[in-house]
């Protein structure tokens with residue numbers, strides 16, 4: 212019996228891919244590695260959003276020769292988001308590089324008759340078979356459901372359209388069936404995933420859009436919450452916002468990436484909205500959706516970002532006051548438009564200073580937002596049990612982290628918690644009846 216190990220980098224989309232890789236291998240008779248075992252198949256599911264994740268994979272390549280010596284059957288495989296430049300270099304150490312869209316062919320690609328290293332250069336599939344693979348869910352109550360694959364937006368700094376290709380949408384029939392099955396199996400949280408999840412459209416039904424999908428999922432009987440990651444601000448219209456203001460199952464939380472608070476930088480990034488358009492959508496959500504909570508993404512030091520332009524981002528950040536933000540220092544991704552036509556000319560020292568300034572502001576906005584929850588009784592879905600501390604961690608419907616003392620493991624349960632204290636990035640509470 213052969214043993215596999217998967218090392219996953221990057222976002223929820225990659226974690227979802229890894230669940231499908233595990234499923235394909237287990238159907239073919241492979242077993243997941245256990246502590247102390249050495250795998251026959253080592254699979255890296257790569258992320259090219261930051262150079263650091265790719266560098267960590269390069270760092271592992273030196274070990275492959277030793278592992279092969281110990282076990283002549285050993286194979287190292289890399290898939291996921293990989294830029295062409297890295298694919299060439301990976302061939303010096305990996306046995307197989309394949310496109311995640313070709314996952315249904317993986318076991319065939321490992322056949323003994325083949326000569327390695329093998330680089331499967333291009334996928335001609337539409338991605339339909341990828342969606343049909345039933346994943347091996349890694350969590351017993353919170354499931355990841357990819358509803359689309361790839362992206363058509365081509366933001367100047369981003370590698371995704373080159374690594375994953377153009378957007379392919381999964382049918383609503385498939386998505387709803389997977390959701391229903393999960394709810395029957397006792398799942399409490401459904402995470403709909405897509406690079407720009409809100410631009411999803413049913414490939415088989417005309418005029419059936421993302422909001423229609425949400426409405427149909429809402430109708431599935433049972434007590435569960437639905438989250439979706441990551442939306443694009445221009446996909447929000449009145450119909451979607453009105454629905455989000457009425458729903459009881461879809462979370463009143465969004466990660467709504469802003470990236471910059473300066474119109475000239477947004478234009479350079481090829482983000483197709485202005486700061487005012489972003490504010491209009493956000494203000495409408497804040498006004499209409501009860502207890503609305505949001506996080507955002509910001510890129511610091513994008514090509515040529517001046518002090519004034521950063522100050523614009525700082526001002527807007529203060530104005531919108533997110534509870535959480537994913538603040539990244541810009542790093543060049545080879546092959547992207549930004550790499551080809553702009554200069555990465557903001558000094559690292561300046562990027563670090565700006566990052567620190569914005570992070571300090573986030574600590575304030577996070578604390579201020581969390582403070583509003585003190586003395587409220589909030590419903591929490593428990594996801595972690597810390598046996599040593601005798602504490603549970605969970606999330607509110609609007610995605611705030613709550614920590615509270617408990618004598619037992621309450622994972623996978625909805626409980627009520629009275630909030631007694633706010634921290635920058637979490638709430639402390641007491642179990643309530």
Ligand code: SF4
Nearest residue numbers: 362364365366369371
């Ligand atoms: S929307 Fe932009 S940042 Fe997001 S995946 Fe697509 S190209 Fe990348």
